[in-house]
Amino acid sequence: MNQTPQPHAVKSQAFVENSDKAHWHDEALWFIREKRDKQVHGIPEWERLRETASQIKGHTLSKLDTYLIAFEEKATALGAHVHWAKDGREHNQIVYDILRKHQVQRVVKSKSMLTEECHLNPFLEKHGIEVVDTDLGERIVQLRQETPSHIVLPAIHIKKEEVGALFHEHLGTEIGATDPKYLTEAARHHLREKFMDADAGITGVNFAIAETGGIVVCTNEGNADLGVSLPKLHIACMGLEKLIPHVKDLSVFTRLLARSATGQPITTYTSHFHGPRDGGELHIVLLDNGRTALRQNETYSEALNCIRCGACMNTCPVYRRSGGHSYSATVPGPIGSVLNPMQDAATYQSLPFACSLCGSCTDVCPVKIPLHHQLLTLRNHIRLKGHLAWSKKIAMALTARVLGRPLLFRFFGAIARRGMSVWPGLLNNRFNTWGKQRDLPEPPAASFASWYKKNRKDKKV
Amino acid sequence: MVVGLFIPCYVDQFYPDVGIATLELLEHFNVDVVFPEAQTCCGQPMANAGCTDDAGPLAHRFVQIFKSYDYIVAPSGSCVAMVRHHYDSYLGTHPDFLSLKSKTYELCEFMVDVLKVDALDLSFPYRVGLHESCHGLRELRMGQSSEIVGPTFSKSRQLLELIGGLEITALKRPDECCGFGGTFAVNEEAISCMMGLDRLADHEQAGTQVLTATDMSCLMHLSGLIKRQKKPVHVMHIAQILAGRIPSE
Numbered sequence: 287m288n289q290t291p292q293p294h295a296v297k298s299q300a301f302v303e304n305s306d307k308a309h310w311h312d313e314a315l316w317f318i319r320e321k322r323d324k325q326v327h328g329i330p331e332w333e334r335l336r337e338t339a340s341q342i343k344g345h346t347l348s349k350l351d352t353y354l355i356a357f358e359e360k361a362t363a364l365g366a367h368v369h370w371a372k373d374g375r376e377h378n379q380i381v382y383d384i385l386r387k388h389q390v391q392r393v394v395k396s397k398s399m400l401t402e403e404c405h406l407n408p409f410l411e412k413h414g415i416e417v418v419d420t421d422l423g424e425r426i427v428q429l430r431q432e433t434p435s436h437i438v439l440p441a442i443h444i445k446k447e448e449v450g451a452l453f454h455e456h457l458g459t460e461i462g463a464t465d466p467k468y469l470t471e472a473a474r475h476h477l478r479e480k481f482m483d484a485d486a487g488i489t490g491v492n493f494a495i496a497e498t499g500g501i502v503v504c505t506n507e508g509n510a511d512l513g514v515s516l517p518k519l520h521i522a523c524m525g526l527e528k529l530i531p532h533v534k535d536l537s538v539f540t541r542l543l544a545r546s547a548t549g550q551p552i553t554t555y556t557s558h559f560h561g562p563r564d565g566g567e568l569h570i571v572l573l574d575n576g577r578t579a580l581r582q583n584e585t586y587s588e589a590l591n592c593i594r595c596g597a598c599m600n601t602c603p604v605y606r607r608s609g610g611h612s613y614s615a616t617v618p619g620p621i622g623s624v625l626n627p628m629q630d631a632a633t634y635q636s637l638p639f640a641c642s643l644c645g646s647c648t649d650v651c652p653v654k655i656p657l658h659h660q661l662l663t664l665r666n667h668i669r670l671k672g673h674l675a676w677s678k679k680i681a682m683a684l685t686a687r688v689l690g691r692p693l694l695f696r697f698f699g700a701i702a703r704r705g706m707s708v709w710p711g712l713l714n715n716r717f718n719t720w721g722k723q724r725d726l727p728e729p730p731a732a733s734f735a736s737w738y739k740k741n742r743k744d745k746k747v
Numbered sequence: 748m749v750v751g752l753f754i755p756c757y758v759d760q761f762y763p764d765v766g767i768a769t770l771e772l773l774e775h776f777n778v779d780v781v782f783p784e785a786q787t788c789c790g791q792p793m794a795n796a797g798c799t800d801d802a803g804p805l806a807h808r809f810v811q812i813f814k815s816y817d818y819i820v821a822p823s824g825s826c827v828a829m830v831r832h833h834y835d836s837y838l839g840t841h842p843d844f845l846s847l848k849s850k851t852y853e854l855c856e857f858m859v860d861v862l863k864v865d866a867l868d869l870s871f872p873y874r875v876g877l878h879e880s881c882h883g884l885r886e887l888r889m890g891q892s893s894e895i896v897g898p899t900f901s902k903s904r905q906l907l908e909l910i911g912g913l914e915i916t917a918l919k920r921p922d923e924c925c926g927f928g929g930t931f932a933v934n935e936e937a938i939s940c941m942m943g944l945d946r947l948a949d950h951e952q953a954g955t956q957v958l959t960a961t962d963m964s965c966l967m968h969l970s971g972l973i974k975r976q977k978k979p980v981h982v983m984h985i986a987q988i989l990a991g992r993i994p995s996e
Contacts, residue, residue, distance in 0.1 A: 329896065330896070607945075642931045644924035650894040666794075685792065720932065723975060727762065729760075730764075737766075742782070745782070
């Protein structure tokens with residue numbers, strides 16, 4: 287459906303060309319990873335929490351229909367309206383229909399990666415509705431007419447000097463101002479007006495509880511609370527996988543979420559909504575958009591455990607050095623490199639290869655998604671879908687043929703080593719990708735196998 | 748006890764001394780070691796590139812060649828991880844594979860867990876930077892990764908600490924990936940090299956004189972960068988240090 291974007295490697299190379307900024311980006315995210323480490327290493331039962339969370343998610347997904355129906359019943363009994371959307375288009379139409387019915391012209395929205403996934407903002411704007419993102423980072427990227435580069439830290443790729451210039455242009459702050467406090471204060475005043483004027487508030491959902499029909503929204507800025515306290519209409523948009531069975535399960539996830547995301551013990555605001563507020567209306571839109579299909583897939587269904595903490599991005603050495611936009615997807619980083627190609631292998635074919643398979647994401651993930659193993663097997667999935675370059679397929683097939691025959695392997699090995707020692711410049715140059723920045727090993731005269739033959743003659747296999 | 752020595756294909760061709768050091772080290776501990784000459788490659792490069800059809804036959808070959816040994820030992824965490832964690836899809840519950848899987852070890856792992864080595868009569872008066880190769884760390888669990896909450900340990904560090912005069916340098920990021928990653932090193936050349944250079948900068952600030960690891964593939968990438976930039980850091984596989992080699996010019 288989408289035009290195939292530039293491969294990750296092309297965009298990442300461009301990002302790395304600005305070495306100072308790439309290092310700054312890497313350090314900024316590593317700082318968050320270290321904050322996370324400090325927090326989690328103070329929790330002796332951390333690994334048990336991860337295991338429990340993973341099991342709760344697995345259990346919920348195995349009985350998803352039961353819990354979804356229970357949630358709908360309870361939420362409806364609390365006075366909320368529950369809607370079901372099979373894809374992004376349906377989701378956007380449902381939201382628009384609710385807004386139109388209420389003659390809404392201005393919407394304030396707290397951070398919701400789901401509405402980014404559905405491209406809700408441009409859809410509503412096309413219908414003449416003003417949508418203001420009220421999360422500071424999201425407001426920054428919105429003013430820049432960009433998309434978030436990180437699911438928790440949407441403006442992590444932008445320096446404070448750039449924010450100063452942006453706010454000068456849009457909010458009238460002093461030219462050249464870079465003081466974060468001053469800039470935040472300006473954004474606060476700007477957003478306060480938007481909150482006052484809004485006719486409706488849209489939020490995401492971090493957790494939905496089947497047992498009670500309640501939803502939970504976690505923010506650090508309190509913007510979700512403000513956004514749904516002033517206007518009478520609250521629309522909460524969530525993916526099916528946000529469901530958990532019981533209230534008691536919530537404690538497991540709230541302990542994991544903020545520690546993993548930003549290295550805080552808990553988000554500043556953890557707001558629970560049970561039905562609409564007095565005199566108000568609450569609509570909950572449940573989105574599938576490929577989630578039930580992913581649930582059927584044994585190899586990859588655990589990706590639905592994801593609680594969108596972003597820890598895999600903060601720890602990923604590739605993400606930190608290539609920036610979120612290099613993934614050309616709403617959800618970038620390791621989890622995005624699983625979710626996106628599973629939905630659309632052609633568009634996101636380069637993502638499973640944007641990974642050194644170091645496994646740090648798997649170890650940091652609070653819900654134990656085996657991310658790096660999924661990224662490895664996804665490469666095969668990409669090949670089976672017909673998106674692996676012929677040159678790579680042929681090279682690998684030929685190499686495998688040679689490696690299937692020890693004599694041929696040793697013969698070609700000897701030729702290659704001889705060639706390299708006679709003419710090292712042949713490979714140590716910019717036309718050989720390995721050799722652009724790296725020397726190749728100096729080839730030895732003899733392989734280990736031939737040394738062994740000479741020096742351990744008596745050894746019989 | 749007869750150990751089948753598993754030498755990764757690129758070590759066989761480009762780093763024969765790593766193989767020789769591994770052999771000598773095991774022989775030093777009175778292990779009967781045999782190098783089956785029919786061996787070539789475990790198939791990881793193909794699996795890494797998504798070409799599992801090409802990796803499958805190599806996995807079958809590997810099991811046939813090595814199944815009769817009491818143990819299989821390799822100076823590579825990555826190749827051992829391929830056998831132990833990624834052969835399932837090619838070999839399933841084949842009985843030869845199931846028994847082979849549990850007796851295939853990375854060298855340091857074998858020395859610590861099977862040979863129970865607790866003393867080394869060696870001196871290596873250098874500041875050594877230990878690169879915790881990812882697959883040894885997070886696939887084979889040869890040490891505790893910095894992400895996991897639990898007691899810290901590292902089998903390779905444990906062995907290095909038995910050596911007289913050897914000082915292990917303190918890194919800012921103790922277990923970040925070097926950026927090799929198999930085909931990644933070429934597919935994502937820019938990121939791969941930036942990762943490698945960042946690792947080297949960490950080792951330089953820590954005062955590393957000799958950089959070592961359990962995987963020569965990480966070291967091939969890092970030494971490629973070192974040589975190109977003419978940095979004053981020696982690179983040795985951990986088997987070479989444990990076998991008593993000294994840094995060469």
